[in-house]
Amino acid sequence: MALAQNLSSKWISVSEPHPHVLHVELARQARKPVNAFSSELWAEYGALLDKITHEGRDVRALVLSSALPKLFTAGIDIADLSKTETDFPDGARKSLSTYHHLKEFQHAIGAPERCSFPIIAAVHGLVVGLGIDIISACDIRYAAEGTQFTIKEVDVGLAADIGTLAYLPKAVGNQSLLREVAYTSRLFSAAEAERMGLLSTVVPGGREEVIAAALKLASVIASKSPIAVSSTKRILLHSRDHSASDNLEYTAAWNSAALQTNDIPETLRATKSRSAPAFVPLRKAAAKL
Amino acid sequence: MALAQNLSSKWISVSEPHPHVLHVELARQARKPVNAFSSELWAEYGALLDKITHEGRDVRALVLSSALPKLFTAGIDIADLSKTETDFPDGARKSLSTYHHLKEFQHAIGAPERCSFPIIAAVHGLVVGLGIDIISACDIRYAAEGTQFTIKEVDVGLAADIGTLAYLPKAVGNQSLLREVAYTSRLFSAAEAERMGLLSTVVPGGREEVIAAALKLASVIASKSPIAVSSTKRILLHSRDHSASDNLEYTAAWNSAALQTNDIPETLRATKSRSAPAFVPLRKAAAKL
Amino acid sequence: MALAQNLSSKWISVSEPHPHVLHVELARQARKPVNAFSSELWAEYGALLDKITHEGRDVRALVLSSALPKLFTAGIDIADLSKTETDFPDGARKSLSTYHHLKEFQHAIGAPERCSFPIIAAVHGLVVGLGIDIISACDIRYAAEGTQFTIKEVDVGLAADIGTLAYLPKAVGNQSLLREVAYTSRLFSAAEAERMGLLSTVVPGGREEVIAAALKLASVIASKSPIAVSSTKRILLHSRDHSASDNLEYTAAWNSAALQTNDIPETLRATKSRSAPAFVPLRKAAAKL
Amino acid sequence: MALAQNLSSKWISVSEPHPHVLHVELARQARKPVNAFSSELWAEYGALLDKITHEGRDVRALVLSSALPKLFTAGIDIADLSKTETDFPDGARKSLSTYHHLKEFQHAIGAPERCSFPIIAAVHGLVVGLGIDIISACDIRYAAEGTQFTIKEVDVGLAADIGTLAYLPKAVGNQSLLREVAYTSRLFSAAEAERMGLLSTVVPGGREEVIAAALKLASVIASKSPIAVSSTKRILLHSRDHSASDNLEYTAAWNSAALQTNDIPETLRATKSRSAPAFVPLRKAAAKL
Amino acid sequence: MALAQNLSSKWISVSEPHPHVLHVELARQARKPVNAFSSELWAEYGALLDKITHEGRDVRALVLSSALPKLFTAGIDIADLSKTETDFPDGARKSLSTYHHLKEFQHAIGAPERCSFPIIAAVHGLVVGLGIDIISACDIRYAAEGTQFTIKEVDVGLAADIGTLAYLPKAVGNQSLLREVAYTSRLFSAAEAERMGLLSTVVPGGREEVIAAALKLASVIASKSPIAVSSTKRILLHSRDHSASDNLEYTAAWNSAALQTNDIPETLRATKSRSAPAFVPLRKAAAKL
Amino acid sequence: MALAQNLSSKWISVSEPHPHVLHVELARQARKPVNAFSSELWAEYGALLDKITHEGRDVRALVLSSALPKLFTAGIDIADLSKTETDFPDGARKSLSTYHHLKEFQHAIGAPERCSFPIIAAVHGLVVGLGIDIISACDIRYAAEGTQFTIKEVDVGLAADIGTLAYLPKAVGNQSLLREVAYTSRLFSAAEAERMGLLSTVVPGGREEVIAAALKLASVIASKSPIAVSSTKRILLHSRDHSASDNLEYTAAWNSAALQTNDIPETLRATKSRSAPAFVPLRKAAAKL
Numbered sequence A, B, C, D, E, F: 001m002a003l004a005q006n007l008s009s010k011w012i013s014v015s016e017p018h019p020h021v022l023h024v025e026l027a028r029q030a031r032k033p034v035n036a037f038s039s040e041l042w043a044e045y046g047a048l049l050d051k052i053t054h055e056g057r058d059v060r061a062l063v064l065s066s067a068l069p070k071l072f073t074a075g076i077d078i079a080d081l082s083k084t085e086t087d088f089p090d091g092a093r094k095s096l097s098t099y100h101h102l103k104e105f106q107h108a109i110g111a112p113e114r115c116s117f118p119i120i121a122a123v124h125g126l127v128v129g130l131g132i133d134i135i136s137a138c139d140i141r142y143a144a145e146g147t148q149f150t151i152k153e154v155d156v157g158l159a160a161d162i163g164t165l166a167y168l169p170k171a172v173g174n175q176s177l178l179r180e181v182a183y184t185s186r187l188f189s190a191a192e193a194e195r196m197g198l199l200s201t202v203v204p205g206g207r208e209e210v211i212a213a214a215l216k217l218a219s220v221i222a223s224k225s226p227i228a229v230s231s232t233k234r235i236l237l238h239s240r241d242h243s244a245s246d247n248l249e250y251t252a253a254w255n256s257a258a259l260q261t262n263d264i265p266e267t268l269r270a271t272k273s274r275s276a277p278a279f280v281p282l283r284k285a286a287a288k289l
Helices: A039-055 A091-109 A130-136 A164-171 A175-184 A190-196 A207-222 A226-241 A244-258 A263-273 B039-055 B091-109 B130-136 B164-171 B175-184 B190-196 B207-222 B226-241 B244-258 B263-273 C039-055 C091-109 C130-136 C164-171 C175-184 C190-196 C207-222 C226-241 C244-258 C263-273 D039-055 D091-109 D130-136 D164-171 D175-184 D190-196 D207-222 D226-241 D244-258 D263-273 E039-055 E091-109 E130-136 E164-171 E175-184 E190-196 E207-222 E226-241 E244-258 E263-273 F039-055 F091-109 F130-136 F164-171 F175-184 F190-196 F207-222 F226-241 F244-258 F263-273
Strands: A012-018 A021-026 A061-066 A071-073 A119-123 A126-128 A140-144 A148-150 A201-203 B012-018 B021-026 B061-066 B071-073 B119-123 B126-128 B140-144 B148-150 B201-203 C012-018 C021-026 C061-066 C071-073 C119-123 C126-128 C140-144 C148-150 C201-203 D012-018 D021-026 D061-066 D071-073 D119-123 D126-128 D140-144 D148-150 D201-203 E012-018 E021-026 E061-066 E071-073 E119-123 E126-128 E140-144 E148-150 E201-203 F012-018 F021-026 F061-066 F071-073 F119-123 F126-128 F140-144 F148-150 F201-203
Touching (some): A012 A039, A012 A207, A021 A039, A061 A207, A091 A130, A091 D226, A091 E091, A119 A207, A126 A130, A130 A164, A140 A207, A140 C175, A164 C175, A175 B207, A175 B226, A190 A201, A201 A207, A207 C175, A226 B244, A226 C175, A244 C226, A244 D091, A244 F244, B012 B207, B039 B091, B061 B071, B071 B130, B091 C244, B091 F091, B119 B130, B126 B130, B130 B148, B130 B164, B140 B190, B148 B190, B164 B175, B164 C226, B175 B190, B175 C140, B175 C207, B175 C226, B190 B201, B226 B244, B226 C244, B244 D244, C091 F226, C119 C130, C119 C207, C140 C190, C140 C207, C148 C190, C164 C175, C190 C201, C201 C207, C226 C244, C226 C263, D021 D039, D039 D091, D061 D071, D061 D207, D071 D130, D091 D130, D091 F244, D119 D130, D126 D130, D164 E175, D175 F164, D175 F207, D175 F226, D201 D207, D207 E175, D226 D244, D226 D263, D226 E164, D244 E164, D244 E226, E012 E207, E021 E039, E021 E207, E061 E207, E119 E130, E130 E148, E140 F175, E164 E175, E190 E201, E207 F175, E226 E263, E226 F175, E244 F091, E244 F164, E244 F226, F012 F039, F012 F207, F021 F039, F021 F207, F119 F130, F126 F130, F130 F164, F140 F190, F148 F190, F164 F175, F190 F201, F201 F207
Parallel strands (some): A061 A119, A126 A148, B071 B126, B140 B201, C061 C119, D061 D119, D119 D140, D126 D148, D140 D201, E021 E061, E071 E126, E119 E140, E126 E148, F021 F061, F061 F119, F071 F126, F126 F148
Antiparallel strands (some): C012 C021, D012 D021, F012 F021
């Protein structure tokens, strides 16, 4: 079965431009603002990533981008907010409903952390509000040179609650600048984002160039041992949230099993024979698809 | 009541240059070195910020700077150290006295974290020793281009113990450079500080320019929903000290209540009517002042 | 006794170029690739640092570099891996053996964190695989301008498990770029390393220049109070792995004792008399050597 | 709709003996040993609890017991283990498959922690292996006087990995006794279990008596405010895994919303009028069912 | 100055029945239910303990009891709740006000943890709601044999939020029983409380007997080295909230200073001379009072 | 080689009363008080346990007891304390020396946690001061019925700093009683210790009976799969210091490797054939001895 088969949906298109590499594009242009995220869209997004994981498809890297010419995403669809139920018996039950909604929303946007492969966000144009939550939960961020970002939530009267404030402070290296843009909702450029430590690199050009660069990176990652890459991802996520000594202990436990992989002799064999190594899928399920 | 009323004290002057914005200036010039912090001064500093919080004044952003032309602060007042009591019955009781003194000192300098609004440090000239502790506990740091910094404590024979080593490693993005300047007490420039991730930006010009830039930023923040800004600050402080999943859980609990604010419809109303939104104070007490 | 006496071993040479400063050079050139780390070498490396600490030698700063002209280290010695035992009664016992091996390996490479003095890694040429683990566990990193780095493990089929993924995410300020180089094993330059926040500085020139710069820094550190420097190191390591409030509490407890040092009056005396301060060793044992 | 409608399945029967109280009975007697847990059964068990939560059914307490006369559960179905796949390409991929299997298994058995209402385990006869994991994840444990327990895993050659060792040490008050029974797999009586702190109480009599006592407790809980009970459960689970100060902070955030409930005036009204209070369901969805 | 001087207030009487021992009695009998806690009373309670600490009075143990014949406390004063402000501009600001109220309330009830000396709660009669929060934050609990307890909050429609759920799970050894009484608000006896691990002992007799026993214990504690007792308290509080290894590290740092006390030679001297040791106060301030 | 060969030393005798079971007896009777721990003795004790682990001897359970008729240990040897060096250049260096001494001391007494097999302390007579630290770090505690315990440190002017306050609060189920005996240094009986949750059981009789009971338990443990027992110990130690979810994650990683053991089929084989299972040693080194 083709890797991308049955994955595209209403507003998300999925293709396999390189072996083991998926390209996921957000394409909600039917209404304005375009690529605005309704509940339906973010549920679709989370479900897509969980489906790939659940089915054990042999994906080894994924690029996330926008199909639209001018922006990555306009953030949350405000029109969608107005559909919120309002007739709750009391403030506590209303809060509880909000709490469960937020947990579900966070779960969907946090899906990249549950994938065994790296996800590269390739952004261009405008990245607004929820767009920042989305790319914060990805592994790697590439931006086209004209990209502009805004943590828009404060401008709408709320604190970002879907991941931006949980992931971003741990991903960047300038808390002063991060707080400045979080408190003001002001636009910040790709250059500022890079200075803050948000981006791997700023890619000269626009949408096509940044996607090309991200796909190239993805195909390099996809050529590596999936045991090595997925273990690295897991250990890095653990490292972010634990002390160095806790992480070393976890890593020793994890690698005591992971080192029993044929990918190690396979890389040695390939090096000696000057050929490309060939790695079997991580999970058997992949073979069945 | 004017927002800044009854806040100025012996060595600290407080004004309200923009609505909901306080400007706090350190101005201890009576003796040399100027702006050196005696116990009395840091107690005054902590008490000022706690008083604003306790009274629920409707402050939405605060700029901290020095009133003196050549430096932000010379750090701790060495003369003050010599007043330390010495006749303790034994080493344990002496240590206990020191411990309580340090806790009180840390509490005063950590006051910005107890404020519901952001604090922007606008520095120029020299920032020495305790000056680094002070700005490390602030939300945002702006420096004039000629500013020089020194973590002076090692040069005096001790480890920085009032906040520098607790806050700074979590605020910047280059631990190698941070350790270098912490171990050597050498001066480092605004450019190096920016490269380390300590500063939002280096402002061309001197004291006046950096204060003007900080006040401009403060007035932007002050125009935003105080529920949104204060929730963002609280969640960012929590994020620094907890895992991503712990923070997401806390954020969902917090925002389940905070989202029940009129600031959200008010921002939508203002956007539609192309007018500035008007937000009521966070706390009722503010109205009484 | 000379500070470096009896410290050199088979592949590691140790000298004392400045008072209280050790220079440790890796020099395993007998076989190819040079400076590849066998079990024997990393055990020697960890034992050297622990011996210095255990004997209480009056070391106040240490520079780690390579004696070879073209590289810092080629990483793990692959030939050494092939000596691994294979006839285990079952997979669990094999994993357990691997687990114990990894813990021992991590312990050796983590030795810099157990030293009371700062360790400065001065690198040039190639820094491969284990080389990254080694410098990640040091306090400060200097690189010659042509240096190239690679987190090589993924290319060999495994996740880095000796410290890179535990220490590095907490030392740098761009997780996106860190993950990119960790997932791809690609070479990255000193300039990229600096941008990531890995290096204090890039030193123009090659091996000699970077070592000279590091030794100069070491001699500055060695001129400071050893109580101040070692307390700063301890508190910074604690800060990395604990919340700000936990760290402030620990610091108050630690400094309540450390402030009872004569190094404080000695620095004041030296400042007044415009002479260099003289500090006694941290530990008595030092006197005996 | 009746509360228990559409919940019973192949080996689990569900009834509603009191308003808002579910009684869940394990009844896998088709084969020997009876009530042994196959993958199918534990998946069914986890799915049942998640379904109740997901549908927002107005359950306020749940009693879990066994329908069989002689035992609560025989633990894992050994026959099921033999179906495990064996032809993995290497040890790492086999371990990864095991890892994912364990996570799924843990997730199912940990379902009680995801329910908003308390779950009371009412056990009799033998409680073996997985039976301990299951009751450890419940809120409250009642045992008939003749009940015998065994942490059976060590006798089968493995450490308990589905919850016993994660939940139990935090639930009881005698780690010495807990380790003794964990290391030996020996049977321990209800009296010993009570002394260890595992049980609320030992109920005189057998299966019927313990179920009656648990249902009585459940109906008391079901008569209370669901906001109060579910908030208490959430805060207790948080308390187990966080420091006291972290928990106080979380509780203040949580209750700042939860206190806006009509359940508080409703309880006051009921007290004054000497009538039973009536509480609306926690979630709207409940009304639709 | 007598130790208890100027400490008694409107509803709290303070005496010094033994040297260095304070007896604090709650005596709010003016209205029904007696000893119900208004905001005024709990503020008074917290302020009393903080005043003792702040002034450095030479208190070495404190007994907390009720002056009333029939109960320890009736819990929160419901009449007081009705004074709560209600006209908030929106739900978020109302929640924020509640949040700040809860934090202040928790701070007052948590005051015993900020005292350097142990606090022994000696209870009799009924201990209701807030009474449980209060005794949970104390070091030691003694109860007269007829005492009855109830975690009353669920009966009023809320989760206990002032300390019961934060402190109690970490203080007792039977989470099943704790959850049972927390979910039901049912009365539980001193015998059950002891079985749960809540009490040091159940004292035969009533109010007078339990107070006598607690005072006797207090006078034993007061005869010990205050450095030893206060260090033990501090380390135990740290131990509750940190891992064993973190606690050992903190303890080594703390005791490296605390062991430099004359209390150690003083105890040896007293032992040899068969006399009672005499210890100087912990803090100098004590001498001045 | 016999399991106990070359393990006995000056004051510690080691034998192998059952296969894979070591009996370690403290026997320092040359001077008064007997079994008092000098630095030499505790260093010997820690080294013994680490030697067993390091050599990979096939020990599967260990019983620790005293060879003397009247007591387990008199605690620290006061005479030894007086040998402490006193001529430090300043208070900070003295504290640092103390700190390093305490860390080394804690490391020795914490050795049981580094053993892969359970350690059962079998105590009788008096258990004083350091004796409590020692048994707190063991897995299981048995006491003869007349045993008396005292946390003696407060009586000597210090807080227990070698493990009692780090391990005990997490091992027992009554913090009120624990604090009472920690603050008073009073003797408490085996019955009280059992009520507190400190002991698995109180064994009728004296020294011989409690040792016999402990050896019997040890031989049961030694008959089990060493993979199962050692994994259980490791996971229980992790569980004590981490959240439930962290522990479940670690357990899944650990057991993904540990489940690949032949001990599982071996137990099934033995069950079917009604014979005793035979397990190979955990580590190969064992075979060589």
